[in-house]
Amino acid sequence: MKKYLIIGAGFSGSVIAEQLARNGNSHVTVLDERETIGGNCYSERDPETGVMVHKYGPHTFHTNDKEVWQYIQQFCEMVPFVNRIKTVHHGQVYSLPINLHTINQFFKKSFSPSEAVEFVNAVADRSIVEAQNFEEQALKFIGRDLYEAFFYGYTKKQWGCEPRELSASILKRLPVRFNYNDNYYTSCFQGMPRDGYTAIFEKMLDxxxxxxxxxxxxxxxxxxxxxxxIFYTGPIDSFFNYKFGRLSYRTVYFEKNIAIGDYQGNAIINYPDQDVDCTRIHEHKHFTPWEQHEKTVYFKEFSKETEENDIPFYPKRLKKDMITLEKYLEEAKLNPLITFAGRLGTYRYMDMHQVIKEALDIAKMHL
Known part of the structure; x- marks a missing residue:
């Protein structure tokens, strides 16, 4: 019987553990420094309201990968759920991602789809051939007015730096639509686990x-x-005791509030204006619309640089980080019996479905 050690009980570590233990010919030890399983996907019932809360920020499951969709449903019932994000700019509520309604409302027009395409092409900066950073990517596709209204302030608050310091790839996953579709994702499969995310991990690790x-x-x-x-899903720089320096991450923290009824009428509302401290507010009862609750719980979300005792959330991947990362990746190659996986272990931004897919592929190599 083979013996495996997995560090981290989030999706990456839990999927690998479940797969390696499935046939009964391996013993897997899973470690996590937290008191709970599930990593940042951990969910729990709020004791005062009864609402299912995503403790470390909202998670909506979506994927185009049929294998991943079928896999996750072995451990839960996925209830269909469409994430419709709103954003407040100068006192007005708009829909995200930018769509035909957003464009018409913002510019006080009534464009048809083809007229909106023509208009946005006219205001976009077509002198930018290959965007070198986040800001250029935005200016190339939507122009300065929409960029400054909905992305500049939000990005600066979330990442703690000028958007032009960030990679263009961050913005490439945000679509612009010339119809009235306000579904935040384009994935074929979208849902929310009926019993919350923690129940998924309990079944995976059982x-x-x-x-x-x-x-x-x-x-x-x-x-x-x-x-x-050994499969390591923690921060790669931490594994090597920061011998080449610390990689930079952003972390988030929350201000919890309880109210009667419905606070904001939507699961997530962004606040891109820089005179508003928080980046967004999430009201968790709207992630489970099949449930009824007299009270509501909502969280104001704030972003800051990750310090020594903070939980890292988002790899910043600035130029200096990528130079440092390359040193850690070279060091990792000297450890063939250790696999680095997940968002922190590889220092990449990945959604849940991408983490699961990677974990399934890693496990297959060891079965």
């Missing part, structure tokens, strides 16, 4: 061949020779 140890921190002094392979 195996006699999986030993979960919470509140347990891994460090590089652990005796590794007792395991056939």
């Amino acid at each position: 195996s006699p061949y999986i030993d979960v140890q919470l509140s347990t921190k891994f460090d590089s002094t652990w005796e590794k020779s007792t395991y056939d392979h």
Whole structure:
């Protein structure tokens, strides 16, 4: 029987553990320094309102990958859910992503789809052939007015730097539509787990061949020779004790509020204006519209630079980070019995479905 060690009980670590233990010919030890499983996807019932809360910020499941969709449904019932995000700019509520309604409302027009295409092409900066950063990407596709209204301030608050310092790839996943479709995602499969995300992880890790140890921190002094392979899903710079320096991440923190009834009428509302401190407000009862609750709980979300005792959320991937990352990746190649996986282990921004797909592929290599 092979012995595996997995550091991290989020989606990456839990999927790998579930797959390796499935056939009963491996024993898997899963460590997590938190008191809970599920990583940043952990969910729980709020004791005062009864609302299912995503403790570390909202998560909406979506994918075009049929394999991933079928896999996740082994552990939950996915209720169809469409994420419709709103944004407040100068006291007006608009729909995101930018769509025909957003364009018409913002410019006080009544364009048809073809007229809107022509108009946006006229205001976009077509002198930019290959966008080199986030700001150029936005200016190339939507022009300065829409960029400054909906993206500049929000991005500066979320990432803590000028948007032109960020990679253009961050914005490439935000669509612009010339119809009235306000579904935030274009994925074929979209849903919300009926019983919350934690229930998924409980089922994934419920195996006699999986030993979960919470509140347990891994460090590089652990005796590794007792395991056939180690899968590490924590921050890659932490694994190497920051020998090449720290990679930069943004983290988020929340201000919790309780109210009667319905606070904002929508799951997520963004606040891109710089005179508003928070980046967005999420009201979690709207993630489970099939439930009824007299009270509501909502969270104002704020972003800041990750310090030593903070939970890292978003890899910034600035130029200096990518130079440092390359050193860690080269170091990782010297450790063939250790696989680095997940958002933190590879220092990449990935959604849940991408993390699951990567974990399934990694596990297949060891079955």
